[in-house]
Amino acid sequence: MRIPEETVDRIRQATDILEVINDFVSLKKRGSNYIACCPFHNEKTPSFNVNPTRQIYKCFGCGKAGDSVKFVMDIENIGYGEALRYLAKKYGIEIEEQEQTPEDLLRQNERESLLIVLNFAKTFFQEALQKSDEGRGIGLSYFRERGFTNPTIEAFELGYSFDQWDALMQEGLRKGYNRDLLEKAGLILVKEGADGRSPKTFDRFRGRVMFPIHNVSGRVIAFGARILKTDKSQPKYLNSPETTVYHKSQVLYGIYQAKQTVRQEDVCYLTEGYTDVISLHQAGIKNVVASSGTSLTTEQIRLIARFTPNITILYDGDAAGIKAALRGLDMVLEEGLNLKLLLLPNGEDPDSYVHKVGAEEFKAYIKANSKDFIDFKAGQWLAEAGNDPNKRAEGISDVCASITKIPDPLKRQTLSQRVAQVFHVSEQSVISEINRLLRKQQEQSQKDFDRQARQQTTVQNEPTVDELNALFADAGINGVEPAISNRTPVDAPGERIKAVRTPLSYQEEECIRLLINYGARELEPGITLCQYILSELHEIEFQTQPYDLILSLFREGYHRGDILTAGDFLNRRSPSEIEMQNQAIHLTTPRYEISEGWLKHEIYVPSEEEIGILADSAYRNILRIKKMLAEQRMTTLQQELRDANGKTPEEADQLLTEFMHYKRIDVEISRLLGTVISG
Structure with missing residues (x-):
């Protein structure tokens, strides 16, 4: 459907670029403008500039620029029409869309189509939970046993999938969604038939409670699902496959519900599971997210960094929890964020512990027991080393190795003093060890660079016009035309573009x-x-x-x-x-x-x-x-x-x-x- 021009004007007039961008990144005032670290590329020093007077943004690092509509298009990787619909929903503007021509429909982005069909599935699962006897008797009963209230269920848009082979698929086909789109969204599976038989098509999620996974703007991009009956042939948790709109390494469960509180509290609590997030949110600890379905990744850390530089990792107190905390520690430090870690009592996870002790005591436990990474690591090493000097030395080196991940030299200097205090050694010996490890890293980096240079047997040329045009055609862009350059005319296929900036x-x-x-x-x-x-x-x-x-x-x-x-x-x-x-x-x-x-x-x-x-x-x-x-x-x-x-x-x-x-x-x-x- 096409949006009328007068509606487009209303959307643009109602939009405030500061409000729009603040949904995705924390802005800080500088002079008459606002700045932040750019959400489109990795950087430690802010180069992303927002001008509220002119309602535009500009990144001096990667060059991204535009207005509110362009920002939504870029950050969500959606088309112009979907960006306008997003803003219309945000500002409560009703859209009376006009019928699209066949050409308009052909131009519709596949990503937009997937988001639409995923939203349909979310609504289908919600209605199954709330309106069907099966959903209320099985799914809603399970959520009630977990202590989830109606506002919490609504906030996370929880649902239920019928214990039937193709309930979702049949409803989707009835509403006009084709099988190919349902399959690309990860909602149905197609199994090839044996001995020339017809392929079988059925729902991916059956007889499970559904946890929609939202992106930063609140769009459903995938699902996590938990089975409720005992069936050893089925996994307990089942997640959507990776799609055009869902890359699990780049997503945090609960980030949409948490982002405002993360910004206000200036700290983000990181857990492992869906129910950890939901239970803590219901208890009033709303600045919490989970790295469900994957180990903590650099992309997830950078997503948190859009809203706060402070992360506290909440993990179970068992050996697996300790191992998981240590695994993510260096990645957080490498991104320049401030890190604390909290291990819960053995046998407890955030979900069980907050139900056991209540919200206030849980908050008090976080405040009293959160440790910076030096105390956390040193505590693990000292408990293991006892009086063994070799083990203590190994522990000092391990903590120093984490410090070398920190990009800020001043912060490294300050932390070296803390290591000396905790292990009762001289500060100079700690600094010497840090410098030794840094030199070792630099030498290894140089060796890796030299090895890659030796392996490089051909000069990597710029792409040809034909190659660029093919890539741009896939992206829906017509042709190659350098933005600011004097361009050598290119007519012959395979000839190279030479873009030169003249005085x-x-x-x-x-x-x-x-x-x-x-x-x-x-x-x-x-x-x-x-x-x-x-x-x-x-x-x-x-x-x-x-x-x-x-x-x-x-x-x-x-x-x-x-x-x-x-x-x-x-x-x-x-x-x-x-x-x-x-x-x-x-x-x-x-x-x-x-x-x-x-x-x-x-x-x-x-x-x-x-x-x-x-x-x-x-x-x-x-x-x-x-x-x-x-x-x-x-x-x-x-x-x-x-x-x-x-x-x-x-x-x-x-x-x-x-x-x-x-x-x-x-x-x-x-x-x-x-x-x-x-x-």
Whole structure:
């Protein structure tokens, strides 16, 4: 279904980019903007910038940029229509969609289709739990035995799958979902028939209580399911397979329900199971997630890091729990997060213990018994070592090895003091051991690099045009066109793209930046910067896309009596205009702001918005553009003079006269710019 344009306008007007992005990453105010570590690439220092005034975001690390709709598209990897529906739901805007054409349906993204069918399955399981005799008698009874209340069941959208071969499949087919889509979503299985018989198709989940797995925005992307009857031929827990929308190493159970509290409490509790999360949530400890279905992964740690730098791992107190805690410890440290660990009493897990002692005592236990990783590891080693000096030395080395994972040198220095205190050794000996391990790691990294270099037998070229176009076609993008480059024309199949940034392109970019940010500013009464630049660049065309297109739009607007602003480019919507929007965001988002401390101490820093500075910037930019164009023409004329064979003396003289004309222009502009001219 297509969303009417007036509804799109309402969605965009209602959207607040800070609210949208805060659902996925914790923003911190810096000056007039907000910053965070980018959710699109791994980084330790924030380079992700959000401008609430212009309602745009820009990452100076990976280059991602856009508005609220584009952010949802990128973070959820969904199409434009689904992003609008997500925002409409968030802001309570009803969508009366228009019928799609067959072409529209063909363009619908498979990922969006999977999310829709998974939502159907979630609703089907919920209704089976609440409205059927089987669901109430088996599934709801089980949840009641676990102590789950109705609000908790609703918050996690728990459900039940009928103990039938194809109940879900039949309902899905009746509602118009095809078998192929149900299979791709991991909801049904197709088993090939033996001896030429027809394949059998049946539901993956049968006779189980259902735990929907949500992504950060609350969309159901998979299911976990627990069987309730005794059947040794069936696994106790069964999870969805990996699909286009579900990669278990990148997902944390409960992150959607926990994210706001994680941000508020500035700590995330990490457990192992579905019921651990649900029971703690119901007890009022809502900042809890689980790494269900997989050991803790780097991607899961980075997901937590979007909302807080502090993790406390809650694991069972048995040997398996200790082993699991130690396994995830170094990965958390490597990502630069602050880590604490808590082992529950032996034989207890978070679910059982919170039911045993209650919410308040459980919280008190966390506060009293959470240990930093040094105390945790040292306690394990000292208990094992006793009076054995060799074991103690092994323990010190093991703790030091964990410290080497921490990227911050200052934090490593501070922690080395703690290790010395805990093991009763000199701080210098700890520092020496840490340095020894760091050198060993560096040497190993160099050996690995050298080995890979020796194994590299062929030079890895850039992809061909054909290869890129094939990849882009799979992604729904039409053709290869570098965003900012002068591009060697490519016609022959297999020929390589050569994207080179020329000095002139930087000056063209600066000119467009001035136009977008200050075009309507008056340099003197009645003369705007836009008018000044367009008059000085009369009949000059830019050589770099998309700057030439933006310049043309400014000219068209000026001829209509209109001076374009940043908003005219930031609000571009169609796929063909995304690059123009990205360029506008890049050119309107300053990477740095003047420190408030400078203002506090009355340190004055001139702003380019001041008329004198702005006029001088535009003046010098135009001179540089004209100088570079003159130099280009001189280079061309020099080449023609070298190849003057076959030309008449008059033609050669004409070339020389033109060359001298541009040489005088070049010299005069150099004088105006104050640059040194070599003879």
